[in-house]
Amino acid sequence: MECMIELRELTKRYGDTTAVDRLSFEVRPGVVTGFLGPNGAGKSTTMRMMLGLHRPTSGEALIDGRRYDEIRRPLHEVGAVLDADAAHPGRSAVTHLACLARSNGIGRARVHEVLEQVGLSGVAGRRVGGFSLGMRQRLGIAGALLGDPAVVLLDEPVNGLDAAGIRWIRSTLRALAAEGRTVLLSSHLMSEMAVTVDRVLIIGRGRLIEDTSVAEMRDRFERDVLVRTPRATELTGLLTRLGATVTSTADGDLIAAGVDAPAIGDAAAAAGIPIHALTPRSATLEDVYLQMTAEAAEYRATVTKEDP
Numbered sequence: 001m002e003c004m005i006e007l008r009e010l011t012k013r014y015g016d017t018t019a020v021d022r023l024s025f026e027v028r029p030g031v032v033t034g035f036l037g038p039n040g041a042g043k044s045t046t047m048r049m050m051l052g053l054h055r056p057t058s059g060e061a062l063i064d065g066r067r068y069d070e071i072r073r074p075l076h077e078v079g080a081v082l083d084a085d086a087a088h089p090g091r092s093a094v095t096h097l098a099c100l101a102r103s104n105g106i107g108r109a110r111v112h113e114v115l116e117q118v119g120l121s122g123v124a125g126r127r128v129g130g131f132s133l134g135m136r137q138r139l140g141i142a143g144a145l146l147g148d149p150a151v152v153l154l155d156e157p158v159n160g161l162d163a164a165g166i167r168w169i170r171s172t173l174r175a176l177a178a179e180g181r182t183v184l185l186s187s188h189l190m191s192e193m194a195v196t197v198d199r200v201l202i203i204g205r206g207r208l209i210e211d212t213s214v215a216e217m218r219d220r221f222e223r224d225v226l227v228r229t230p231r232a233t234e235l236t237g238l239l240t241r242l243g244a245t246v247t248s249t250a251d252g253d254l255i256a257a258g259v260d261a262p263a264i265g266d267a268a269a270a271a272g273i274p275i276h277a278l279t280p281r282s283a284t285l286e287d288v289y290l291q292m293t294a295e296a297a298e299y300r301a302t303v304t305k306e307d308p
């Protein structure tokens with residue numbers, strides 16, 4: 001079942017625009033991976049190349065070592081939701097899935113299984129046109145799961161969903177990953193990704209900026225430590241000698257950067273200085289993400305400005 005996605009120097013140019021620029025990364029099974037970047041970063045173009053819908057200018061996107069067009073029964077290996085509105089509005093959910101199943105040699109029993117899995121059994125006979133965005137998104141996922149694929153790709157699945165919808169997507173994707181599947185979803189919003197994914201691949205202007213875990217990202221960008229002590233002057237001197245940059249707040253608390261909380265606690269204990277509070281303050285993931293992608297976003301703003 002385990003199936004890896006591998007991009008090798010994947011590149012797509014449209015005239016003068018390089019939408020995807022020598023992108024190389026791996027997406028591993030068993031975890032939920034987020035594919036993040038500002039609008040226009042190249043996420044959709046990359047996903048469409050993975051699915052054989054766009055031909056790369058150069059490089060390749062491989063799923064389990066093969067290009068999408070070399071996969072014999074694609075729906076059984078890769079399930080994708082690129083657009084929540086892919087189903088015909090006049091059709092019922094069950095008819096939509098039954099057509100998809102039939103054209104891929106999948107039995108009708110599986111249609112009912114996936115409807116059950118996404119919680120749409122009760123509305124299976126209703127017209128898709130009357131579905132909410134959340135229901136359409138569930139239907140899209142049901143279609144992607146029809147062939148019991150090892151790889152699941154979703155383009156902006158949480159876009160526009162309410163809190164309950166996001167929670168449902170999150171638990172569904174986690175369950176799929178826990179079964180050993182490779183799950184990749186794109187988004188331009190870090191805040192939504194932070195609670196949904198384990199790993200993040202961040203791109204800007206078609207290039208890879210970061211390939212890391214959400215936990216690492218939080219740790220790496222831990223900013224400073226707030227310290228409360230009745231002997232602030234003494235502790236400031238001590239921490240400065242340790243190489244920290246220390247400032248004080250209007251309340252008399254200290255903000256120390258350049259040393260971590262355990263080092264501050266140990267130094268204070270060794271010197272017999274009481275500590276009343278010791279709070280590491282991390283930048284929010286959203287801050288970090290915006291900082292990382294600022295250059296790409298600025299570039300876009302400039303390009304837009306220059307457009308007639």
Ligand SMILES: Nc1ncnc2c1ncn2[C@@H]1O[C@H](COP(=O)(O)OP(=O)(O)OP(=O)(O)O)[C@@H](O)[C@H]1O
Nearest residue numbers: 014017019037038039040041042043044045046188
């Ligand atoms: N068919 C096309 N012809 C010309 N340029 C294109 C085409 N498709 C995409 N682009 C350009 O390629 C770049 C990447 O677009 P893409 O849609 O892949 O970004 P994205 O990260 O998915 O953005 P969003 O978050 O807005 O969906 C953009 O600059 C876009 O204008």
